[in-house]
Amino acid sequence: MPIKVTEKCVGCFACTNICPTKCINMALNDEGFIVPEVDFTKCVNCDKCTETCLQQKLPSMNVPIKSYRLLHKNKEIWNKSTSGGAFSAICSSFNDDTYFCGASFDENLEVKHIIVKGYGNDFNKLLKSKYVQSNIGSVFTEIKKLLLSDNTVIFSGTPCQVAALKLYLGCIKYDNLYCIDVACHGVGSPKILKQHLMTIENKNKTKINKIGFREKRFTLSGLEDYGFLIESDNKKVIDYSDIYTKAFHNGIVIRSSCLDCQFHKKERVGDITIADLKGMYETFPKEIKDKFNRSAVFANTKKGVEIVERLKQEKDIECIECTFGQASKNNSPLYEKHNQKISDRRNQFFDMYKTLRDDDVDTLLNNYINKESIILKIWLKIPEKQRVIVKKILRKGDSK
Ligand SMILES: Cc1cc2nc3c(=O)[nH]c(=O)nc-3n(C[C@H](O)[C@H](O)[C@H](O)COP(=O)(O)OP(=O)(O)OC[C@H]3O[C@@H](n4cnc5c(N)ncnc54)[C@H](O)[C@@H]3O)c2cc1C
Numbered sequence: 001m002p003i004k005v006t007e008k009c010v011g012c013f014a015c016t017n018i019c020p021t022k023c024i025n026m027a028l029n030d031e032g033f034i035v036p037e038v039d040f041t042k043c044v045n046c047d048k049c050t051e052t053c054l055q056q057k058l059p060s061m062n063v064p065i066k067s068y069r070l071l072h073k074n075k076e077i078w079n080k081s082t083s084g085g086a087f088s089a090i091c092s093s094f095n096d097d098t099y100f101c102g103a104s105f106d107e108n109l110e111v112k113h114i115i116v117k118g119y120g121n122d123f124n125k126l127l128k129s130k131y132v133q134s135n136i137g138s139v140f141t142e143i144k145k146l147l148l149s150d151n152t153v154i155f156s157g158t159p160c161q162v163a164a165l166k167l168y169l170g171c172i173k174y175d176n177l178y179c180i181d182v183a184c185h186g187v188g189s190p191k192i193l194k195q196h197l198m199t200i201e202n203k204n205k206t207k208i209n210k211i212g213f214r215e216k217r218f219t220l221s222g223l224e225d226y227g228f229l230i231e232s233d234n235k236k237v238i239d240y241s242d243i244y245t246k247a248f249h250n251g252i253v254i255r256s257s258c259l260d261c262q263f264h265k266k267e268r269v270g271d272i273t274i275a276d277l278k279g280m281y282e283t284f285p286k287e288i289k290d291k292f293n294r295s296a297v298f299a300n301t302k303k304g305v306e307i308v309e310r311l312k313q314e315k316d317i318e319c320i321e322c323t324f325g326q327a328s329k330n331n332s333p334l335y336e337k338h339n340q341k342i343s344d345r346r347n348q349f350f351d352m353y354k355t356l357r358d359d360d361v362d363t364l365l366n367n368y369i370n371k372e373s374i375i376l377k378i379w380l381k382i383p384e385k386q387r388v389i390v391k392k393i394l395r396k397g398d399s400k
Pocket residue numbers: 080081082083084085086087088101102103111126127128129130131132133134156157158180182183184185186187188274275276277295296331333
C-alpha cells in the first residue's frame with residue numbers, strides 16, 4: 001500500500017526519492033507546506049514508500065558523547081554564519097573533493113537542498129539558517145550515487161531530513177557519509193513567507209532580489225542577530241522586527257508535524273548536532289566577555305567526536321568542551337517537546353489563515369505578533385461549529 005499522509009508527515013521527500021515508478025508528486029497543502037500526493041494509476045503497490053516513511057519508523061539515535069561551545073574566530077566567516085560558525089568550521093576540516101549538501105535559496109527565493117563540491121564560493125550558499133522548510137527534491141537519490149562511487153558526503157539539515165536520508169539509504173552503513181543535524185524547533189511555511197515577501201514588494205513597489213535571516217549588528221547593548229535582510233534593486237534593508245521572523249521563532253507558522261516532533265529530545269540522529277549557544281553569558285560568566293555569539297556543538301557518534309576533536313587544534317577556531325547541560329541551556333528542542341500553548345496558538349493561527357486572501361497574511365501576522373489582536377480574540381470566542389460557517393462565507397466572498 002502507498003503512504004498515507006497524516007499530520008505527522010514531515011515533508012521529507014524520502015517517499016518520492018524511493019518510489020520506483022516516480023508516481024509521488026509534491027504539492028502545497030492549505031497551510032502552504034509541501035506534502036506528497038500519490039498518482040494511483042501508476043502505483044505498483046510495492047510498499048517501498050511506506051517502509052521508508054518517518055510516520056512509521058525512526059532510524060537509531062544516540063545520546064551526545066561530548067558537548068562543546070564553538071566560535072569561528074575568522075570574523076568574515078562568523079558574520080556569514082548564524083551563530084558561531086560551527087557548520088563552516090566542521091566542513092572546512094574536510095578536503096576539496098568532499099560533497100556538501102544543505103539548504104540554499106534559489107533565484108525565486110525558495111529554499112532547496114543542493115549539493116556543492118568543495119569549500120569554494122558555492123559553499124557559501126549553504127551558510128546561514130533559512131527559516132522556512134527546505135525542499136529536498138532529488139538530493140537523496142544523488143547522494144546515494146555519490147556514496148556508491150566512494151565520494152565523501154556531508155549532509156546537513158533538520159533532524160527529520162537527516163532521519164529521512166538514513167531511512168532512504170536503508171540498513172547499509174556508509175563510512176563516507178557524515179550527517180549534521182541542526183537543533184530545530186520547527187520549519188516555517190514556504191507559502192506564508194512568499195505571501196509576506198509579496199506584501200513587502202507591493203508596499204514598496206519594488207522587486208526583492210535577495211533575503212536573509214539572522215543578520216548581525218552590534219549595538220551599545222550588545223549583539224542583535226535576528227535581522228531580516230531584504231535587498232531590492234535600489235535598496236538594502238535589515239529589519240530587526242520583521243513579523244514573519246517573529247512568528248517563526250514563536251512557533252506560530254511552523255508545520256503541524258513540528259508540534260509533536262519525534263526529535264525534540266536528547267538522543268540525536270546526526271553524527272554531529274549544531275545549535276545556538278543560548279544564555280552564554282549566564283552559563284559562562286567568567287569565560288565569555290566579548291559580544292560574539294557562539295554555536296553549541298554535540299558530537300553524537302565516534303565519527304562525530306573525531307571530527308570535532310580535530311577542530312580543537314585549529315588556531316582560527318575556539319572549540320571548548322563543556323557539559324550537555326551548559327551547551328543545551330534554554331534550548332528546548334534539544335531536550336523536550338513543545339508545550340500545549342504553542343500548539344494551540346499555532347493551530348488557531350492556521351485556522352484563521354485558511355480563511356484569508358494572499359494580501360491579508362501580513363495583517364494576520366501583525367495582529368498575532370504585535371498586538372493581542374482584537375480580531376483574534378473575537379474569533380476565538382466563536383464556537384468551533386460557527387467558525388466553520390464563517391469560514392465558508394468568507395471563502396465565498398473571496399472567490400467572487
Ligand atoms: C528551520 C530551523 C530551525 C532552527 N531552530 C533552532 C532552535 O530552535 N534552536 C537552536 O539552537 N538552533 C536552531 N536552528 C539552528 C541555528 O539556526 C543555526 O543553524 C545553528 O546555530 C548553527 O549555526 P552555524 O553558525 O553553525 O551555521 P549556519 O551558517 O547557520 O549553517 C547553516 C546550516 O543550516 C542548514 N540549514 C539552513 N537552513 C535550513 C533549512 N531551512 N532546512 C534545513 N537545513 C537548513 C544548512 O544546510 C547548513 O547546514 C534552526 C535552524 C533551522 C534551519
